[in-house]
Amino acid sequence: MxxxxxGINNFITELKEDKMNVERINFTYNNQNQSYTLITxxxxxxxxxxxxxxxxLGENLIYSDMSWLQPICKAFKxxxxxxxxxxxxxxLDHEHITVEANLMVPKNVGPNIHGFLYPRFRTFVKFYPLxxxxxxxLTSKDFNSQICNIFFTLEFDAKKVNAILRDQGNVNQGVLEQWLNRAERCLLLTRDKAAHGDLxxxxxxxxxxxxxxxxKSVSVNCHFKNNDTMDDSQ
Known part of the structure; x- marks a missing residue:
């Protein structure tokens, strides 16, 4: 778990003392360095x-942990x-859950992006209906580009998660290849447009x-490194 x-009991006691009318529960799971789970x-x-x-509310928090949150975290890593x-x-409305998974791509992956993404995308593709x-x-500079993070947004009924995890059928190869192609295409597009200069x-x-x-859309921003000192008189 x-x-x-x-911890759940203490959290519920605090809400009860404040007579909190809770509208939404947010979960954060961090598997980097010191792993933790946060409930807000x-x-x-x-x-x-x-x-x-x-x-x-307390019983539903424990049910969430066991029925879908822990299995999702264990699968996506x-x-x-x-x-x-x-x-x-x-x-909790377990029939309408929204999850965002943040897959971080290490800098040392380098040109072997396909080799890094392939086994990880296989896991996410199992959930493609959701x-x-x-x-x-991505970041780009001096004709080099790199994928830093890949965010997957899922919407689902809790009952469907474990059914998908139990399914030992073949991964949809067509979906897998298309997602990999999208990643590589993004790299090519940013690399072609990356000029010398700012990040x-x-x-x-x-x-x-x-x-x-x-x-769907593309957003771009440019990072400028300012001088250490600025002349206020100008």
Whole structure:
């Protein structure tokens, strides 16, 4: 389990003391360096709730951990952000979960990007019916470009997650190859446009429908390194 029962109980006690009307629960899982899981909530304090509201909320947090959050984190092996709506009785809306997985690409991957992405994309492709968006974050400078992060946004019913994880069928090779091609295409586009000079960052977003990644938008920014001192008189 990612959550300790004592920690959940303390969290619920604090919400109960504040008479918190919780509207949404957010989960953060970080597997880098010192691994941790964070629970935060959005809501309005000072609103009296039914007697079993906070009991339901606590039980649903533990259920979330065991039923979908821990399996997703174990499968993806990367940073995870997830959020779920809280219903009027304190239970979570497990039928409408949003997850963003942040796959970080180390700088030392170099030209072997295909070799790095292939085994990791195989895992994500198993979930392709649930994937709604893929974003490639890149840096480019002096005709060199590099993928830094790949963000996968998923929307799903909790009941579907373990069914997908239990499925030992073949990975959809067509989806896998298309996603890999999208990554390589983003590298080529930024590399061709990278001129000598300042560092540029770009994010290439793709809407995913039935596994197919369709170009959605591109955002670009340019990083300027300022002088250490500035003359205020000018």
């Amino acid at each position: 990612l959550f300790k029962e004592e 909530c959005d809501g309005v304090p000072g609103i009296a709730q039914e007697a079993d509201y906070y009991e339901n 990367c940073k995870i952000q997830a959020n779920v709506k809280v219903l009027a009785d304190g239970s 994937v709604k968006e893929i974003k490639f974050s 540029k960052r770009s994010v290439h977003s793709f809407e995913v429908i039935n596994g197919k990644a369709n170009a």
